[in-house]
Amino acid sequence: MRWEGNRESDNVEDRRDSDDGGGGGGSFGFGGRGIGIGTIVIALLGGWVLGVNPLTILGLLSGGGGPPAHVQQAPAHHPPADDRMARFVATVLADTEDVWKDVFRQAGGRYQEPRLVLFKNSTPTACGTGRSAMGPFYCPADQKVYIDLAFYEVLKNRLGAPGDFAQAYVIAHEVGHHVQNLMGISAKVDQMRGRVSQKELNAMSVRLELQADCFAGVWAYHAQNARQLLEQGDVEEAMNAASRIGDDALQRSAGGAVVPDSFTHGTSAQRQRWFYTGLKQGSVQACDTFSARSL
Secondary structure: OOOOOOOOOOOEEEOOOOOOOOOOOOOOOOOOOOEOOOHHHHHHHHHHHHOOOHHHHHHHHOOOOOOOOOOOOOOOEOOOOOOHHHHHHHHHHHHHHHHHHHHHHHOOOOOOOOEEEEOOOEEEEEOEEEEHHHOOEEEOOOOEEEEOOOHHHHHHHHOOOOOHHHHHHHHHHHHHHHHHHHHOHHHHHHOOOOOOOHHHHHHHHHHHHHHHHHHHHHHHHHHHHHHOOOOOOHHHHHHHHHHHOOHHHHHHHOOOOOOHHHOOOOOHHHHHHHHHHHHHHOOOHHHOOOOOOOO
16 A cells, blocks of 8 residues: 555544543443444454354443543643554545545535544543454544554454555544444434344444445545555455454354344455445445445
């Protein structure tokens, strides 16, 4: 991926030297709670360590909870200029800003940029306490993407998805959740909590996550057309990452049966398909997973 020398976003907060890991009530799911590629990591690791089906842990993590608590924290600062990984993240975030500004402007709207928070171990958020084991996630309540950069080692070494474009895909997926938040999509899904069965809510979660994958593909389409970011093998890196975090792949990795009714993120094939749809068509309209008869 050709990223060096490109613009870096100013919307990056570095909390990695902070010890304010408390604060924030509630749990992670939709609406006022966090949305991410994210909870799959703690589910996967929990499954390995405890012998528990990862999707069971996912259900606990994305369950109900109270409204977001007020968050108090030490002031964040920009990451140091010599931190290559932080620069990479800031560059990818900047590129998503450029793409989504154009997409929103062409549709007659205005894109509100999210902030991206770097942290270690845990950090307070408006969606509750964010922890490294959750992986990257987006909090709609404060419009921030949270990531512990150690996740990229998990992605490479434990999930088997190396490469800088796989890392960029993760960021673009979380920004995709921000786009959903701005469009009111995630709020509509959250409103169904308590009104439908857990099976139906899981199915909505799958469509929400697959749409975020598709939006990540939309970013890649426009970034490639405008700045020729992609190098040989980049698309394969992202497709591999998508396949490694499919619900069916996680269930198999835990040694259990594949239970579609418990899926919350989609199968490997579905995640690949919707990322590729966004990448090939570059259209928000093409990412309407909620109207799709087949995922």
